[in-house]
Amino acid sequence: MLNPQQLAAVEHCDSPLLVLAGAGSGKTSVITQKIAYLIARKKLNPSKIAAITFTNKAAREMRERVGQLVSTEDAAALTVCTFHALGLKFLQIEHARAGLRRGFSVLDADDSNGIVKELAPRPVGGGGVKPDVLFGIRNLLSRAKNGGLSPEEALAAARSPRELEAATIYDMYQQRLAAFNAVDFDDLIRLPLRILESDAECRDAWRERFRYLLVDEYQDTNDAQYRLLKALTGERGGITCVGDDDQSIYAWRGANPENIDQLGRDWPNLRVIKLEQNYRCGKRILRAANQLIANNPHLHDKKLWSEHPEGAPIRVLECKEAEHEAERVAALATTLAEKHKARWHDIAILYRGNFQARVLEKALRLARIPYHLTGALSFLDRAEVKDLLCYLRLLTNPSDDAAFLRVVNVPKREIGSTTLEKLGQLAQSRQSSLLDATRSDSVLRQLTPRPAAALASFSGLLDELRSASLHESAADLVELILKRTGYAAQIAASTTDASVRERKLGNLKELADWFRAMQKGGNSAGDLASQLALLSHADRDEPGNAVRMMTLHSAKGLEFRFVFIVGCEDGTLPHEGAIDEGRIDEERRLMYVGITRAKELLTLSWSAKTKRYGDVHNNQPSRFLHELPQADLHWQGKDPEADKEAVRETAESHMAKIAAMLAGG
DNA sequence: ACGATTTTCAGCATC
DNA sequence: TGAAAATCGT
Numbered sequence: 001m002l003n004p005q006q007l008a009a010v011e012h013c014d015s016p017l018l019v020l021a022g023a024g025s026g027k028t029s030v031i032t033q034k035i036a037y038l039i040a041r042k043k044l045n046p047s048k049i050a051a052i053t054f055t056n057k058a059a060r061e062m063r064e065r066v067g068q069l070v071s072t073e074d075a076a077a078l079t080v081c082t083f084h085a086l087g088l089k090f091l092q093i094e095h096a097r098a099g100l101r102r103g104f105s106v107l108d109a110d111d112s113n114g115i116v117k118e119l120a121p122r123p124v125g126g127g128g129v130k131p132d133v134l135f136g137i138r139n140l141l142s143r144a145k146n147g148g149l150s151p152e153e154a155l156a157a158a159r160s161p162r163e164l165e166a167a168t169i170y171d172m173y174q175q176r177l178a179a180f181n182a183v184d185f186d187d188l189i190r191l192p193l194r195i196l197e198s199d200a201e202c203r204d205a206w207r208e209r210f211r212y213l214l215v216d217e218y219q220d221t222n223d224a225q226y227r228l229l230k231a232l233t234g235e236r237g238g239i240t241c242v243g244d245d246d247q248s249i250y251a252w253r254g255a256n257p258e259n260i261d262q263l264g265r266d267w268p269n270l271r272v273i274k275l276e277q278n279y280r281c282g283k284r285i286l287r288a289a290n291q292l293i294a295n296n297p298h299l300h301d302k303k304l305w306s307e308h309p310e311g312a313p314i315r316v317l318e319c320k321e322a323e324h325e326a327e328r329v330a331a332l333a334t335t336l337a338e339k340h341k342a343r344w345h346d347i348a349i350l351y352r353g354n355f356q357a358r359v360l361e362k363a364l365r366l367a368r369i370p371y372h373l374t375g376a377l378s379f380l381d382r383a384e385v386k387d388l389l390c391y392l393r394l395l396t397n398p399s400d401d402a403a404f405l406r407v408v409n410v411p412k413r414e415i416g417s418t419t420l421e422k423l424g425q426l427a428q429s430r431q432s433s434l435l436d437a438t439r440s441d442s443v444l445r446q447l448t449p450r451p452a453a454a455l456a457s458f459s460g461l462l463d464e465l466r467s468a469s470l471h472e473s474a475a476d477l478v479e480l481i482l483k484r485t486g487y488a489a490q491i492a493a494s495t496t497d498a499s500v501r502e503r504k505l506g507n508l509k510e511l512a513d514w515f516r517a518m519q520k521g522g523n524s525a526g527d528l529a530s531q532l533a534l535l536s537h538a539d540r541d542e543p544g545n546a547v548r549m550m551t552l553h554s555a556k557g558l559e560f561r562f563v564f565i566v567g568c569e570d571g572t573l574p575h576e577g578a579i580d581e582g583r584i585d586e587e588r589r590l591m592y593v594g595i596t597r598a599k600e601l602l603t604l605s606w607s608a609k610t611k612r613y614g615d616v617h618n619n620q621p622s623r624f625l626h627e628l629p630q631a632d633l634h635w636q637g638k639d640p641e642a643d644k645e646a647v648r649e650t651a652e653s654h655m656a657k658i659a660a661m662l663a664g665g
Numbered sequence: 666a667c668g669a670t671t672t673t674c675a676g677c678a679t680c
Numbered sequence: 681t682g683a684a685a686a687t688c689g690t
Binding site: 054055056082083084085087088106108109185186188189220249250252253352353354355412414416417533534551552553554575576577578590612613 | 666674675676677678679680
Binding site: 611612613614615 | 681
């Protein structure tokens with residue numbers, strides 16, 4: 001079942017292990033088999049094993065696959081979660097060491113952006129903070145946090161006036177979070193790290209708690225995450241990191257692929273095993289991928305090989321314009337379905353930027369091809385879901401001012417910005433949270449009567465809900481909140497059309513169902529809200545049998561029989577900004593990731609002309625196309641005959657469908 | 666407090 | 681170009 005390299009990776013437990021796992025080389029098998037091996041052969045208690053991933057989706061898949069190898073009991077005892085979920089777990093236990101009280105909140109990106117916005121210096125001419133200034137500060141702040149720096153350290157490390165300003169804001173920002181009894185996403189890594197690095201007693205306890213760590217997508221770790229792993233592992237070296245330097249495509253958001261080499265510096269007894277047999281792609285596709293990536297500098301040479309058949313040549317569609325390209329892709333997808341009996345979900349269309357999806361959608365709709373956009377709108381980003389989670393946060397953690405501000409006037413309670421600003425000042429002067437302030441008669445007396453009454457009734461409502469939360473299940477609590485806050489009524493009364501209303505109510509019902517499903521663990525509603533803050537969209541609704549459309553980034557880790565990569569143009573892939581800044585290598589890896597998604601047939605396409613922000617842009621084919629083995633490519637020019645052929649095929653298939661419908665109905 | 670108008674931006678996007 | 685946010689005006 002396992003090849004010799006995979007087996008070696010599974011059985012090597014005596015020193016830290018780095019597994020350089022090429023695309024499609026069975027890395028998940030290695031991790032899951034190794035977990036089973038540690039339990040069965042090394043007699044390790046499953047509760048002492050942690051498998052760490054980056055996404056919830058990966059964690060869920062890992063749990064599923066490991067569930068097939070070990071007993072239900074052992075599977076339940078394992079820790080299989082994301083870095084951030086691990087950090088949350090840590091802080092829920094060690095909250096006191098981080099200066100947090102029980103029931104602390106996890107702020108999402110919007111909440112923390114809101115805080116930064118408030119703290120950022122207002123331009124002298126009045127008005128709001130400029131978005132790019134805000135963005136810059138957020139960036140510096142996140143970088144400091146990802147580097148594991150405390151506000152004091154960031155202040156000391158600041159070199160430029162901008163960094164100094166950001167560090168000052170960082171300090172105020174953390175004070176604000178402390179007042180809210182809240183942490184942000186970055187803190188879920190940074191705070192555990194700080195505790196582990198400074199508190200030997202705690203560190204020893206956690207090293208005992210987790211005897212073996214397995215890390216997936218290791219090339220995506222940032223500095224703080226690496227230090228967390230290092231602190232948790234210690235000299236004993238019970239760690240296996242699985243990653244692929246050629247699939248490092250997240251440097252732009254702080255991932256540090258250098259961590260791959262850092263491992264050997266920190267543990268001189270590191271063992272390195274390469275997995276080079278690919279079980280996914282045809283030989284041709286693999287040859288193309290290898291030749292492309294050979295243009296990147298490498299510390300560890302790695303050459304993927306496959307026992308699969310050669311496969312069809314890689315097609316390169318040369319198109320006049322983007323509309324054209326989309327039509328041809330749609331026509332070819334139809335051909336695949338008809339002539340090659342492909343299911344729609346065997347087909348994926350990949351692109352560099354989300355904006356490219358629009359023209360493709362249009363063409364697919366026209367060709368009556370069902371499609372699904374991955375990673376478009378997030379379930380948890382829906383306003384109604386967020387509102388409800390904020391109600392739960394506020395019930396668990398009355399200090400959570402961010403949640404208070406979000407829901408205090410939702411649904412409308414005639415509490416406007418003027419009132420809230422005043423309330424904010426009063427709360428600050430008496431050193432209390434906003435919610436606490438609304439309970440004080442002296443505070444209410446200093447406000448105008450109407451808003452004061454509205455605030456008082458709001459806090460009364462929350463008190464009522466809080467007492468209900470003690471004996472209601474989380475799912476019932478959701479229903480109760482909807483009813484008692486008038487949220488459900490507001491949705492029902494909204495003037496928007498019925499489909500929107502239904503969708504909102506559907507989302508909320510789904511949230512309640514979700515809580516019901518998660519209830520088993522005996523978690524409180526607040527715990528569930530914290531965990532939910534860490535969930536993302538990718539694992540939502542099942543796309544069913546539909547063509548999958550997504551960015552190259554979100555395609556990582558997936559595979560499809562038939563893959564189209566559109567927009568292979570210089571300026572798009574590689575992206576213009578990346579060319580300017582000399583960051584071609586990461587773009588090339590992105591292309592590499594895209595190519596290696598294809599199992600059977602790969603089709604690349606580019607357009608000579610694309611509309612860019614209104615005006616027309618002339619393109620050159622992507623330099624990456626020239627880096628591929630030309631003997632394996634089949635260039636299909638923009639000659640009109642090819643198009644006619646495609647259009648005719650689409651038309652024929654329509655006729656066939658209509659005929660079938662008529663015959664069937 | 667809300668709706669109309671102007672301005673701005675356009676790359677990926679986890680937790 | 682077009683969507684979303686910021687600003688303006690009532």
